[in-house]
Amino acid sequence: MNRLERLIAIARKKERVIVGLMSGTSVDAIDAVLVRIAGDGHSKAVMEKLRFDSFPFPDDIRTRIKTLFDPKKANIDEICTLDFIVGEMFAVAVNRIIADAGMKNEEVDLIAAPGQTIWHHPRPATFQWQDQSIATRGTLAIGQSAVIAERTGITTIGDLRVRDIAAGGHGAPLVAYFDWAQLRHPKRSRCMQNIGGIANVTHVPPRATLNDVAAFDTGPGNMVIDELVFILSDAQESYDRDGERAARGSVREDVLAWGLSEPYFDLDPPKTTGRERFGRQYARRMIEKFPDAAPDDLVATATALTIESIARAYERWIFPNGNVDDVIIAGGGAKNPTLLRMMRERLPQCAIEVYEHLEAKEAMAMALIANDSLLGLTTNVASATGAQPTILGKISL
Helix, strand or coil: CCHHHHHHHHHHCCEEEEEEEECCCCCCEEEEEEEEEECCHHHCCEEEEEEEEEEECCHHHHHHHHHCCCCCCCCHHHHHHHHHHHHHHHHHHHHHHHHHCCCCHHHCCEEEECCEEEEEEEEEEEEEECCEEEEEEEEEEECCHHHHHHHHCCCEEECCCHHHHHCCCCCCCCCHHHHHHHHCCCCCCEEEEEECCEEEEEEECCCCCHHHCEEEEEEECCHHHHHHHHHHCCCCCCCCHHHHHHHHCCCCHHHHHHHHCCHHHHCCCCCCCCHHHHCHHHHHHHHHHCCCCCHHHHHHHHHHHHHHHHHHHHHHHHHHHCCCCEEEEECHHHHCHHHHHHHHHHCCCCEEEECCCCCCHHHHHHHHHHHHHHCCCCCCCHHHHCCCCCCCCEEEC
């Protein structure tokens, strides 16, 4: 059986074993989950988590990747080199989690590898060519999927964002598909609120079809908090552990008002954002703008900025369509007690809980997208990204 024939055979199976990979904007680790999926997201797939592990990036690689987030420091040679280095690291993570689960690579059907995003350009760039006016957004991720397929011997579906952008969308949020597939309910209105580096929400109304789903980036999640802590601690700390700094500090209303004046918050969905807007440069501007603010007060205010921008997004774009019964929190922010307290205080009318597969959620989402893309199903949420319905991913056999 050649590789193409094997791919067709995998697509015909009733269930598939898949490794989902995820590396977020914090670049702290490669998350890998081994799952068994029966069915597909359109028919309420049954997902069984077999194993999850997180593989921290070495400090030197993390520093090199983060350098790519600064367009003034990034260079094409380093982007090219790290594309393959990170691909090798993804492959090691895959081989490791399969072995640790007591399985062999031949027993795994697919790998889902979205890559490590280094730049996202949601505003269309326009140009003229061949008597045509062309407008396109852009996104760039490293972690070469061809390397992963070669080192593991497993068919890899990678570079998941770009087809959505080619179809006219923002290329994000990708996890909205998983949220709809796993959380839709006949009676309850639900929001899946991810608080990673960037915060994004997926609203799934009762009995929702894929076209009923609304999803967009609400603004900063942990990113501004993390960057402030990094700068204010002279690079000795990378995040607000257990929300302790925010708990000690007080919210500065003048700083919060400055933060909420960011034009992104007034843009109508579909919309996406990232480090280019709320990264280290933004944190430095906050520090320089308010030199009299105590460090812990800045961290407390950045935490309040995350929550207030989420709440205002709900009030403006979600609540007008009906009440929300459940808000389910995922991402690193779910581990921050101060942030969760602020969330419950700001949205008392909603039942707020933490997602059961917290650490594995985004990697599981990538696995489901790969599973359903292989089956030829629509795997983007067009109503959320602004794209035409399409099938995500590139296949490396």
